Amino acid sequence: MSSTLVAQASAAIALFSTQTIAFAPSHTSLFSRHASPQQQQQQHEITPQSSSTTSLNMESCGFGKLDIDENAPRSLPPFESWCAENGVQKMDGVELYSEDGMDYQAVTTVDIPAGSTVMYIPAELCLHSSTLEQELCAMSPTVQQAADQLTKIGSGNSIPDFYIFLKLLIEYEKEDQSFYFPYLDSFPRLYFNAASMTDFCYECLPPLVFSLSRMERVKLENFQQVLQKVDLVSAFNKQNMPLLKWAFNAVYTRAYADKEGQGSDITLTPMADMFNHGTDTEVEVYFDEGGNGMAYTTVDVPANSPLRISYGCPTNPSFLFARYGFMDDTSPATFCKMMDIPKTPENVDMGMDFSKMLFYHDTGDISQEVMDVVLYAKVLANIKYSPEVGDVKQQFYDAHMQGDEATKAAIHEAYRFETISAIKRHVDTFMEQLIALEAKSEGKSLEEHPRLPVILHHNQFVKETFSKVKQNLDGAVAEMGGPANGGGDQWGGDDWNGGEWPAEEYNQEYAYME
Numbered sequence: 001m002s003s004t005l006v007a008q009a010s011a012a013i014a015l016f017s018t019q020t021i022a023f024a025p026s027h028t029s030l031f032s033r034h035a036s037p038q039q040q041q042q043q044h045e046i047t048p049q050s051s052s053t054t055s056l057n058m059e060s061c062g063f064g065k066l067d068i069d070e071n072a073p074r075s076l077p078p079f080e081s082w083c084a085e086n087g088v089q090k091m092d093g094v095e096l097y098s099e100d101g102m103d104y105q106a107v108t109t110v111d112i113p114a115g116s117t118v119m120y121i122p123a124e125l126c127l128h129s130s131t132l133e134q135e136l137c138a139m140s141p142t143v144q145q146a147a148d149q150l151t152k153i154g155s156g157n158s159i160p161d162f163y164i165f166l167k168l169l170i171e172y173e174k175e176d177q178s179f180y181f182p183y184l185d186s187f188p189r190l191y192f193n194a195a196s197m198t199d200f201c202y203e204c205l206p207p208l209v210f211s212l213s214r215m216e217r218v219k220l221e222n223f224q225q226v227l228q229k230v231d232l233v234s235a236f237n238k239q240n241m242p243l244l245k246w247a248f249n250a251v252y253t254r255a256y257a258d259k260e261g262q263g264s265d266i267t268l269t270p271m272a273d274m275f276n277h278g279t280d281t282e283v284e285v286y287f288d289e290g291g292n293g294m295a296y297t298t299v300d301v302p303a304n305s306p307l308r309i310s311y312g313c314p315t316n317p318s319f320l321f322a323r324y325g326f327m328d329d330t331s332p333a334t335f336c337k338m339m340d341i342p343k344t345p346e347n348v349d350m351g352m353d354f355s356k357m358l359f360y361h362d363t364g365d366i367s368q369e370v371m372d373v374v375l376y377a378k379v380l381a382n383i384k385y386s387p388e389v390g391d392v393k394q395q396f397y398d399a400h401m402q403g404d405e406a407t408k409a410a411i412h413e414a415y416r417f418e419t420i421s422a423i424k425r426h427v428d429t430f431m432e433q434l435i436a437l438e439a440k441s442e443g444k445s446l447e448e449h450p451r452l453p454v455i456l457h458h459n460q461f462v463k464e465t466f467s468k469v470k471q472n473l474d475g476a477v478a479e480m481g482g483p484a485n486g487g488g489d490q491w492g493g494d495d496w497n498g499g500e501w502p503a504e505e506y507n508q509e510y511a512y513m514e
Contacts, residue, residue, distance in 0.1 A: 065175045068246045070190040076104070079186035079270075087122040088271050094118050094307065096274055105276040106283075106307040116297045118283065118307065119272055123291030127180075127268040129160035131291075132167050139232060146226040155222045160266040161251050165223055168247040169233050183270050184250075191249045192325030192454045195220050201451050204441050206434060206459060208337050212322035220248045253324050256285055269293040277320065278308030279330040285309060313355045317461065325451070327458045333358040334465050336370050336423075337430055341377045346397060350376045361461070364468025371412065371419060372400065379418045380411075417480050424473040427466055434463045 076096060093110030112118060136143045143166065147159045171178040178184070194213030205213060227238050237243055254273040255266045272285050272293050282301045287293050301307065312319055317331040335354040341347060351357065351369030358367040380393035392411065399407035412419070437459060441452055 066172055066181065066184055068172075068189055068243060070242075072189050074104075074188060075182070075185040078182045082182035083125075083271050086125050087120075088125065089120040090271070091116065091118040093303070103276075104274060106274045108301055108303060108305055108307055110303050112297050112301040114297050114300050117294055118297060119293075119295040121269050121272050121293035123287075123293075125270055126287075126291060126293050127164055127167060128291055129163045129266040130264075132163040133160075136163055136166060136232070140230065142230045143232070146229045149226040149229060150222060153222055153225070155219065158219055158222065160264065161219075161255070162223055162226070164251045164255060164266060164268055165247050166227070166230060166232070168250055169227075169237060169243070172243065172247070173234060173237065187246070187250050187254070189246065190450075191245075191253070192451045193249065193253065194322045194325075195245055195248055195252070196325065197451050197455075198449050200444070200449055201455060204437050204452065204455050204459075206318075206337070206430075206437065206462060207339060208335065209318040209322055209458065211339075212319055216252070216322055219252075220245065223248060267293070275307055275309045277311040277324070277326075277328065278306065279310075279314040279328065279332070281308050281310050283307045283309050315358050316354050317458070319354075321454070321458045325454060327454060327461055329461065331361065331461075333360045333367070334462055335359075336366075336426075337462075338370075338374070338426055341373060347373060347377050350397070350400060352377070359465050359469045361465045361468070364465070364470075364472045366423065366469060366472075370423065372408075374422050375412060375415055375419045376400075378422050379415050417477070420473055420476050420480075424470070424477060427470045427473060431463070431466055431470060434459055434466070438463075 080096070091108075091112065093108050093112070095107055095109060096104050097107040098104045106119075108118070143163075146166075147162065150156055150159050150162060168184065171180045171184060175181070194216035197213065202210060202213065224238075224241075224244055227233065227244075230238075251266070251268070255268050256272075257266055267287070269285070272295050275283055275285070275295070282297055282299055282305065283295050284298055285293060285295045295307075297307075311324060314328065314331050315333045315335070317328050317334055320326065320328055320331075336357045336359050338357065341352060343352065350372045352373050353369070356367060356369040357373060358370065359365075360367075376393065376396055380396055383392050385391060396408065396411045398404070399411070438456065441456060444452060446452060
């Protein structure tokens, strides 16, 4: 953050520019549903009003119909006034800031020690999915029918999100008579995530992010399908795709998921959804037993700094791109994109997980989990059994599970060439795919496909990472000089035929996501 942040953040024109696309707190970000005793003791900077005495200003807003056109500006000043009138409290010095008028975030203009409560949002203002379930189901039995249908089509875990999605549609139809109008009017309109992409955008996505993006699109399609059962929304708006995308994106880019409940409760939290993502974070959000939302600092935060939370695993930038529509250039690594390995319990034991099987962006290093999984699931799976050597694959697995690093290292050394060669084939094939995708986007209109620059940015990050990995692999293969150096000891490495595996088409479902 530049040294001019204080002056910029204090200027009203900087704080309330129009045409914004702020990336808000993560739907999947983790927090504690209830405050710990230590956290309760840390709430000394703000003195929250009791949830039982918070008085909401229920007067009509008088702003007219909500404009959800992608080019419509967000309205921040009425939102901040609405928050203040309804019990939201911020520590002095915590501001909403935009450097370019396109992206808002919460920042601090003062030093804040770790453990400080910087924001309080009364429960009455929060949209908890568990509360909305009771409210909406009481309004019409068709809501429960829609939830049941989501379960039948395999989307039962999205039901809490659907309740908030439906609530937003109902409030939208109330226009300026909605109590939440100032809040809804502060939402972004323009998104760059999977739910907003054109069909051509999907053609420019690498296999992993394509699969993740398709999952997001399917969720939206499922919501639209079951919405047809609900009689609380007009027939016209049930088919209004710009509106449905707006509500869907608001839920999936702004809501917090309950860590303790494993996603059983989802909450939209006004003002607390203005924290941007960071690989290094300064803030966490939690809810007390009364449902009041609070944000506190986890580290000492100097003045002129952003206040950020984590939207998800920092080594999975493809997920962040698909869900939120941005590329995190600070990600230290990316998943290795090997999607042709079955998700067996044994492979998972070996480390098969998107957060572990990594290629590192700055150095081109390969994580140990990649080496272990490729050796176990690919190389050793193709070794011919011999009485002299025995079942090398099982020996490697047993050594891994028992912590026998000496045996693991010996087997790795025996098949080092084969393992590196398998990884290199994957990297070479994937690099060819990235080049082809880049060529496909040439000459396309950005007005017709405004998400293309973000897609190309994502692909470039992956390409840079893979290029560094390839350089390291090429050097390693050259040093070893060929298959003869890859085995020939007690583990029988010479018996492996490195040419047996055909190149795989990486268009399978993403098997690593839970």
